Amino acid sequence: MHKKVELFIPCFIDQLYPDTAFNTVKLLQKAGCEVIYNSEQTCCGQPAYNAGFWDEAKTVGANFLNNFTENNYIVSPSASCTGMVKHGYNDLFTNSIEHNKCRSVQRNIHEISDFLVNVLKKEYFGAELVGTAVYHDSCSGLRECKIKEEPRVLLSHVGGLELVEMRDQETCCGFGGTFAVKFEGISAAMAEQKVKNAQAVHAEYIISTDSSCLLQLQAYIDKHKIPMKTMHLVDVLTSGWANI
Structure with a gap:
């Protein structure tokens, strides 16, 4: 049975390295995953968060939480954005209306090498x-x-x-x-x-x-x-x- 994976493509890759995004899809499919991509997704809010604009970051982050479900793995070819969701969102959404949804997304999100090795237990892709x-x-x-x-x-x-x-x-x-x-x-x-x-x-x-x-x-x-x-x-x- 194929694992359903929701793909998160960060701004940097979307705008500057689109081939990496397409290769991420190919890699996950080769690993036996069914890849779901929500084209409504945008930024995780990290630029605003790091610059100190936490209200703006929370607005962007709330949109991120709405664009992903609580039921599937979420995989990203970026440790930076994955780290933002896993840790930065604690500052933005703890004890907020989005608290429970945030915790579910935080549990589900993985950087791609972590997902391949530790979740799927796959290491060889014929590269x-x-x-x-x-x-x-x-x-x-x-x-x-x-x-x-x-x-x-x-x-x-x-x-x-x-x-x-x-x-x-x-x-x-x-x-x-x-x-x-x-x-x-x-x-x-x-x-x-x-x-x-x-x-x-x-x-x-x-x-x-x-x-x-x-x-x-x-x-x-x-x-x-x-x-x-x-x-x-x-x-x-x-x-x-x-x-x-």
């Missing part, structure tokens, strides 16, 4: 990508969603891919939402350090489960014409497939 890569632990993935081994387990089954660890593995890439705008110099220096650590282990790819981190790092890579590419975990796990 192939030849090269050397580092996995970038996003702050939200590591600290909010407690994801560390799951992406590495999935990547260990990708044919032709050598996964290596880099120095300061758990250090932030410098994006941090509005942090990158307010503190551009510090943000750029953090991106530079992350990319240089990847270069030091001869990585050809930087892989992560957060597109915002990848955007930050790819901007530095492009600016300095470095022979390296960032890739979302989902895009790696669907690499080398015949067209389906």
Whole structure:
């Protein structure tokens, strides 16, 4: 019996990396899921929440809660947005009219590597990508969603891919939402350090489960014409497939 999965595609992926969204659908279907996508969904409210506009964040968050049901798993290719729902919503909806619905959604929502490895117990998807890569632990993935081994387990089954660890593995890439705008110099220096650590282990790819981190790092890579590419975990796990 197929598991029904409601798909949450964050703003970043919807606007900038639509191929990652389509690959998420393919990956979940290959894992044996029936994928449900509510086209009315919008943002989870994280930008407003992080900027201190909690009333506005609550309005957006209430819409998010209305767009998903309490009956199915909710899966997202973003640890950042998953972390917002799991933790940020405690500040917005505890003891509110949405309290019970919020708790149900929080229990059901999973970042995709967590869902594949810990819920479905699936690790191999027949992907192939030849090269050397580092996995970038996003702050939200590591600290909010407690994801560390799951992406590495999935990547260990990708044919032709050598996964290596880099120095300061758990250090932030410098994006941090509005942090990158307010503190551009510090943000750029953090991106530079992350990319240089990847270069030091001869990585050809930087892989992560957060597109915002990848955007930050790819901007530095492009600016300095470095022979390296960032890739979302989902895009790696669907690499080398015949067209389906």
